[in-house]
Amino acid sequence: MSLAPGIAFVRAERPQDADALRADIVGFAGIFERGPLLVASRIEDLGEFRATFGDLVPIAGATEDQRTREPQLRAHRGFALTPLAVHGFFQNGGGTCILFRLASPKMRASSAYVRDFATGATIGLGASSAGSWSEGLELQIPIVVRKRAAIAKFPFEAPGFSAGDLVRVFGKDGSLAFGRLVPAEAGGLELSPSAATKELRTIESIDPTVHVTLRDARGGVTERFRNLSLLPEGPRAIWRFFAAKEPLGPSLQPEVPPAWLPLDDALALALRLQAPGESALLRSEAPRAWPSGASTVLERPWAAREGRLPEGADGAMVRIVLRGGDDGTGAIDRAAFEAAMAVLASHPAPSIVSIPELMLPFSAQLDPCGELPTDIPIEKPPAAPPPPCAEPSPPPAPPSGSKPRPGVEGEIDNRMPDFAASVPRLQEELLSALGATQEGRERIALIDPLPSLSTRGAIARAHELGTSGNEQPGGSLGAMFYPWVHAIRARSDAGETVFLPACGHIAGIMARTTRERGPSARFANERLEGVAASERALSEQERADLNDGQVSAVASFAGRGVLVYGARSLFAGIGPQKYVPAARVVAFVRRMLRVTGETLVFEPNDPFLWIHVRITLEASLHELFLQGAFAGATPNTSYAVRCDETTNPPDSVALGRVIAEVDIAPSVPLEFLTIRVGFSRDGSEVLDLTGPRRPEVA
Structure with a gap:
C-alpha cells in the first residue's frame, strides 16, 4: 500500500536491550513534586523530567526539634535537593537517568467523590500521583441542553424526549437530579435512578458527548479531551477513559516498606491510581462493571463514601475540584531510603547512583546572610567571624495550598524530614546494598559530605565509609566529592543561587564523558556548568590532603570557574581501584561478563x-x-x-x-607531574619531563 506524501508519526520503542552494556545511566532517589512513588522511572531528558516529576519542591525549613539540637540551623524555606541535582545533571550533559521518588506514610493524592450523572453511582476521582501539586486540580465538564420542557410529575410525555436520554430535572424547591429516561409500566417515561425530587418544575435533555478540560491549581489550561461520553455504554465513557489501567505492570508495582504495613487507605489509593492512563493528571476508579441497561444497579467500590453533585451541576459548567493532596515530606523516614537503595542496587540500568536527599536535614546550614564570595583567592584566608546579618527579611509566604483545606484537618505537610541521625548509617547501607547484589557491584555511588564540614572531617568520614563496606572492602563502590556548591537555581530569572551537594552536576559530567569515551573516561578537571561558586575555597595543601584521604575536591579557579578536581574512590587499599575511572572499568567488566554469560x-x-x-x-x-x-x-x-x-x-x-x-590492567590517571628545572648563568631551563609521580609517595 502506497502512502501519500506528508508526515507520518511512528511510535519508536526505546532500545531497552541496549542498556545492558551502557555505562552512562545514572540512578537518583529523592523528593519530587509529582510522579509515581516507590518505583523506578526512566527519564531521557529535562523536558520529560518536568512533565513526569514536575518542578521544585518547597521545604518549609528545619523542624523545632532540629533547631533545638542544632542551634546553627537557621529556619528557611528551601527546596528539596534532588530536583535541583537532576537539573544540574542534565545541564552538564547527562542523558538517560532512572528516578525513584521517595514516599512517606502520610502522602496523599488529591481526590473527589462524585455522583455519576447517568447512574447515580459514586465515582472516585484522584490525582495520578500523590502530592500537593494537585491540590485544586479542576475537571470542567460543559453541559449542553438539547431540549427543555416543563413537567409536574413522573411518568410524563413530551415531544423531543425518548427512552435512554440523559436528563437533568429541577424541582420547585431548588432540588436537582440527573438520570436517564426509561419506559414506565403505566406508559410514558420516568427517571432512573429515581430521585426524591418533588413538585417538578423543569426537565432538560443533556447532550451526552462532552469536551472536558483539566486545569491545574494555578489556573492554567493543562489538558483537553474531546468527544467523551457521559453514558457508561459509550465508546469513550468519561470515567472509563480516565480510569487507571489495570493491572499495574511490573515496573509500576510499588515495593512498600514492611514498616509501613498495613497501609493507610489514602496512601493505598495513591499507589493504586499511579498506573498509566490517558491523562497525565487524573485517574478514576469507576464501578467494576458497567451496565448494558440504564436500570441496572451498579456496584459501588466507595462503600464508605457518598458521591455528591459537583459545583455547577445546575448551570452550564460542571466543576469537579480535587482536594486533600499532601506531600508528606515531614514523615519521610529511614524505611523510604532503604526501599530506594534496594531498587537502585538491583535495577539493571544504572552505572552511577546518587541520593542527594540524604543531606536534606542539613541543607538549612546556609552562609551568614546567604552571601557568595566575590573573588576566589588561591590560598584560603584565615577564618574571620561571620559578618552581622542585615535586617531579616519578612518570612516568605506559605506555599499555595499549605493553609487548611475544606474537609481536611491540618495543613499540607511539606516540613523538613527529621532523619538526620540516620544519615551516617544510611550512607553505609547504600554501599552495603550495592555490594550485596551482582548488579550493585557493577556501579558506583556518589556520596555527599555534610555541609560546612572541615577537610579533616570529610577525610575522616571517607575513611569510615571506605572500611565499612562489604567486599574488598567496598570502598571502590563509592566516591565522595567535597565541598558543596552554590548553583544557579533552575528556572530563576534573577539568577538566584541554591546551596546543594555537587553530586548531580558531577554525575552529568561523568555521563557525558562516558558517552564520548567509554567508562574509563576522565571526568576530573571538567567545569561544573550552572555553578556559581564552591562552598569554600580550598588551598593547595587542603586539596593535597583531600586527595591523600580519598576525597575528590571541588575547587574554584580564577578564570576557569568551579571544577571537579579529583577522581578518587573511597577504596583505601593499594591498586588502580582507588581511582574512579579504574573502579568504573572494573565495574563495567563485571557487567560485561554477566551479560555475556546470560546470552550463552x-x-x-x-x-x-x-x-x-x-x-x-x-x-x-x-x-x-x-x-x-x-x-x-x-x-x-x-x-x-x-x-x-x-x-x-x-x-x-x-x-x-x-x-x-x-x-x-586498568590505567591510572595522571595526578602528579614532576618537571626537573636546572639553573644556569643564562637563566632557568627545563631539563626533562620525568612523568607522573607515584601518588603514595607524593
Missing part, C-alpha cells in the same frame, strides 16, 4: 563453547582497550582471557559450569 546459558558445554566465550570476551575487552581503559600499550599487555580445559576440569563441566579467567 544452555549452550552445549564443550570446547566450542569455550572458544566462543573467549572470542566474545576478548572482543569486548578490545573495545575498552581502544577507549584507553587499560594501562598496556598493546592488547597482550592490557588484558588476557583464559577459557579452556585448564579452567574447566571435568568436575566443573559435570556441574554445568563454564569458568573463564579474565586479567585486566
